[in-house]
Amino acid sequence: xxxxxxxxxxxxxxxxxxDKHFAKVVELLxxxxxxxxxxxxLGDDRMRxxxxxxxxxxxxxxxxxxxxxxxxxxxxxxxxxxxxxGVGIVLHPEAExxxxxxxxxxxxxxxxxLGEFPLGSAIIPNPYNRIxxxxxxRHYFFRLSGDVLADxxxxxxxxxxxxxxx
Numbered sequence: 001x002x003x004x005x006x007x008x009x010x011x012x013x014x015x016x017x018x019d020k021h022f023a024k025v026v027e028l029l030x031x032x033x034x035x036x037x038x039x040x041x042l043g044d045d046r047m048r049x050x051x052x053x054x055x056x057x058x059x060x061x062x063x064x065x066x067x068x069x070x071x072x073x074x075x076x077x078x079x080x081x082x083x084x085x086g087v088g089i090v091l092h093p094e095a096e097x098x099x100x101x102x103x104x105x106x107x108x109x110x111x112x113x114l115g116e117f118p119l120g121s122a123i124i125p126n127p128y129n130r131i132x133x134x135x136x137x138r139h140y141f142f143r144l145s146g147d148v149l150a151d152x153x154x155x156x157x158x159x160x161x162x163x164x165x166x
Contacts, residue, residue: 003029004056005039008067008077013043021066037061044068049080056139057084063139070143071113077141078134082118085136089116094123095132102130114143 005025011017019041026036038061042052049068056063068077082089095115100107117123117134124133126143133143 001034002037002059002061003034004059004061004063005036006052006056006063006065007039007041008044008049008065010043010074012067013041025064044074044076046076046080046083049076050083053081053084053139057137060138065139065141069114069133069141071110078117081136081139081141085118085120087119090119091115092117092121092123092132092134095134098123098125098130098132117141 005022007019007021009017012019022039029036040052042049065077068075068080078089091112092115095117096112099111099115103111114131115123118136121134121136124135124140124142126132131143133141135141
């Protein structure tokens with residue numbers, strides 16, 4: 001089993017924001033008797049993200065991805081994952097329920113876009129603010145900070161996610 005991490009964001013590469021995901025993933029994997037085999041930092045370039053995700057999907061590796069799944073103009077991860085898989089983006093019904101439960105009467109079309117994922121995705125519940133991430137083909141796209149990541153179990157119990165080692 002090979003496990004990788006993709007950490008996405010121009011703000012990380014420019015030094016405007018410090019990455020905390022890498023250290024947290026290593027810590028959480030180690031606590032489960034596992035290790036990270038590779039990591040990649042990428043900016044917010046859709047073509048580069050699509051190429052990197054196409055390669056990681058083809059590898060069969062388990063991949064944890066952080067960043068770029070919002071709805072600001074520089075967030076391309078959802079679209080790049082869909083393009084890498086050759087599928088469309090759809091509003092996931094479970095994600096829509098969570099978003100509507102979170103925002104109630106303040107739900108907007110832009111907020112619902114937070115639940116648009118590549119066709120065939122499953123949601124990753126977010127106990128922090130109910131805006132889910134998604135998983136597809138052994139890839140786990142988190143919308144969580146490193147501290148909240150531990151509470152979400154880093155994907156434990158999701159299809160294809162590695163169980164803890166004895």
